[in-house]
Amino acid sequence: MKKYNSILKYIFVVITAALFITGCVHDDKYDAPNLDDYQCRNASYYENSANGFTKWTLHDLKLKPQSQAITDNAYVEGYVSSTDETGNIYKTIYIQDDPTNPTEGLTVSVDMVSTYTKFPQGAKVYIELKGLALSTYGNVVQLGMITDAGTRIPEKYVPAHIYRDCSVKATIVPKVMTLAQMVTANDKYIGCLIQVNNAEFDSKILCMNYAPDATTVDRVIRDNSTTTARIVRNSGYASFANQIMPSGNGKFVGIYSKYNSTYQLYINRVSDLEMNKFPRLDGIAADPCKFSDTGLTQKTIADVKKLYTSGNWNQITGDFYVKAQVTANDETGNLYKYLYIEDATGGLRFNINKTNLYQDNRFRVGKDIYIKLKNLYVSNVSGEIQLGGLYNGGANFGGIEEGDIYKSVFDGNAPIRDVLPSERTISQLTNADVGRWIKLKEVQFIDADLYKPYASGTSATNRTLTDCTGKTIVLRTSNFATFAGKDVSGGKGDVYAILSAFNGTYQLWIPYQINANLNNPRCDGSTYVPLSTIYGDDFSSGLVNWTAVNVTGAQVWTVSNQGNSGNNYAMMNGFASGNNANEDWLISKEVSLVGKTKAFVSFTTDVRYAGNALQVYATDNYTGTPSTTTWTLLPATLDTNTAAFGDWASSGNINLSAFLGKNIRIAFKYTSTTSAAATWEVDDFKVKGL
Structure with a gap:
């Protein structure tokens, strides 16, 4: 599964924010670990011929064959150059062959945390190599152990292989290098x-x-x-x-x-x-992170909006600043390269030409920030006043550039505050609310949007909210939102959202799925019953519940997780040393819709390279052979961006009402030619019903 549960994500963000507010600041000073009870050895033990050890240098070791257990009764010695005490280094011990003038470093992979308590920085260590093994990860040779769980040395075996010297602990003097010297010829220093x-x-x-x-x-x-x-x-x-x-x-x-x-x-x-x-090499003469209002005049959000007067945009030339609270950011992907800010006078969209803004402490929801306004721009974009900059040589209005963020945006250096919504009904909304974080009271999705995801396909999707008087408003969701493929809530309740405007029409954006969690009875008194998953497959177990049928060509359906953070998906690619003609079917196991009054199928797809579109079929009489089976072509929404991987598109809920009461199979049919062979990937397969 590629899209995490946004509710759990939201809860995690709240908890971590609370810890950030209430927790003490780590001063990066630590007490020395107590090593009195940890076994140690001296050099004399290994130099004693009776013990039968052969000494290897770190250079000797790294030249040995990889992916096989070392059988020699050999050892290496070195000095620990790292510490995992701050948590920045994980399950790795780095060593070097000399504390002051190293000629070689080594990466030791261990399935163990808090290694500093046994092997603190500067400690001299001896590593007995018999039973250990070398491998390469990311073009770096590392020492570990071949196990079913991977190539790290299991924690229980660490004491049998790595020993601290009983008396020697040195001060590690860092080797001076320039960034230009970080080249292949100096890879011997990796770990130093x-x-x-x-x-x-x-x-x-x-x-x-x-x-x-x-x-x-x-x-x-x-x-x-x-x-x-x-x-x-x-x-x-x-x-x-x-x-x-x-x-x-x-x-x-x-x-x-x-x-x-x-x-x-x-x-x-x-x-x-x-x-x-200071000054820095790039010419910055003083600390750019400290905000001062000396010589500046404070403006409100309402004042900033008034700085737009006419035309495509207006440059702000005054020495002004505004203090505002971040009310929504891009954490779930529903906003892209912008966030919303608000003060007591109103809300405003702030465009910044950078992704993952939420990863910057300044842009966490609830943070207060200062914005220096001089040389920024305001524009009326389809009826919504926005703050930002120019791009494309000053020809277009958009976000301020990533390299200019530090010039304009400053942390308010105050704890995160709750974002308080302005309560409104649909009828009460006015232009003064555009840009605000609002609580829209007592609304529900219209009947036509029930059992549909927030977004499907390759673009943003509009769903419609209504109140019990029939007033409506659009809720717009990006197809890149982490909750895009989740079904909308079917009850009635309050929606927390940013109000925006597009050509005179109000529309809402929700940062999280939980912001539209509607659980009360609907306006007509009915209780919404959500769909349940009858059968789902994320391909984590491969194709065990599928039948792959190869009709033409040597290539077949398989499972991969490349570029998907280790999560599996089904894949078919007709290219192998050139484009090949293929016809290949991937057919699901039989799924029963007996007793169901509604049923849908959904999945996600990703396509790369030119070629035939994937076809999706359903049948209730699979014969065991695709050519003799009666198939019904399903109107699936598929990914259309052949230029890139990773932009997974949700199919939406495809209606299976024609198959209610029957046992069905869903099939994906792939075809390619000697002229074009696309790569198609399928994931998050679900048959849902009630």
Whole structure:
């Protein structure tokens, strides 16, 4: 499954926000771990010929054959260069062969956390290699163990292979490197602690936190040695994740690593970073993250809207600022490259040419921000006043550029506050409400929208809400929203949403599915009964519940999870050293619709490359052979973007009323030719009914 449950996601966000508000700030200072009870050894043990050990260097080790257990009674020694005490490094111990002048580093993969309590940074360690194995992950050779669960050394085996020296603990002096020196010839230093001087985080990420909660992100870092940027990889579970990254220039210290062809660095602790010097290499002369209202005049949201007077847009030339609260962002994908802000006088759409705005602490829902307005623009876009910038050489109005965010947006440095809605009925809505977070009272989806998803196909979808007097309003949902394929709620209740306007028509946008959770009886007193899943398949078990029939061609239906974060989907591709003619069917197991009064089938698809469209059929008399079976073609909405993978399209609920009371099968028919062979992927298959 690709689309997570938005309700659980919403609850998680609330909990993590509460922890952020109430939790103490981690000062990145730690007590030394107590190692008194952990077994240790000395060099003399391994140098004693009676014990039969052969010493290998780290370089020797990394040249050994991979993916097979080491049988030699050999060992390596090194010094721990990393620490997982802050949570930024996970289930990995990095070592180097010398504490001050290393010539080689090593990545050791262990199925163990809090390794710093046994192997703190600077500790000399001995690793007994017999039974361990090398493998390569992301073009980095790592030491681990071959097990059914993977290539990490299981925690229970760590004490039998890794020993701390009983007396030696050194201070690791980072090796000075430039970003230009991060090349293949220096891969031998992967795993070493290094220092980069004249380092600064890219201007596009200035004033951001190290990482959003529970999400690992890449932050770009630069120095004066090359125009090629490198990556600092930060975990959302690190104790310092919510701290703001340093905005100046200076010394960066971290673990040197790599993933495929991308060189990356891991921070052990933020106290290792001394990056507070100005001016920066890019010319920024002072800390850009501190807001000052000196010389500025405060404006309200209502004032900002009045700065638009006529034409395509108006530039703001005054030294103004506005303080507002973030009321909606792009966390679920229903908003894209914009968010909404509000103060006591109104709400406003703020366009920013950047994705995943929610990962920036400044743009979390409930945060107060300051916006310097000078040189921004206001425009009337289809009847809605918006704030943003120009792009395409000043020819179009849209979002402020990513690299300019730090110039205009500043954290209010106050705890997150609850976003309080303005309560309205449909009849009470006015232009003054456009941009506001509202609570629309006592509404329901119209009958024609029941048992339909919020969005289907490859574009945004309109659904209609009505009150009990017959007044209606559009609720619009992006096909990229995480809840797009979820069925709308069928009862009556209150909807929490942003009110926008499009050419004189009001429309609503909900950031989360839970914002339209309607459970009360409908206006006519009836109680909505939601569809239940009769049969569902996310292909996590492969094609065990499907029959793959190959009619023509050598290629067949299979299961893959490439590019899908490990989640399986069914796939058919007729290309193999060229386009091939194929006809291949993927036929579901039999599903009973006996006793059902409603039934639907739904799924998601993704297509890449030119070729025939996938066809979807249903039958109640499968003969075992597609050519002799009577099939009914279903009107499925499919992905149409052949230029890219990853833009999964929901089919919507396809009505199976013609098959009520019968046992049916659903089939996907793939065809290709020697001229064109598309790749089709199918997931989230469900037959639903009541």
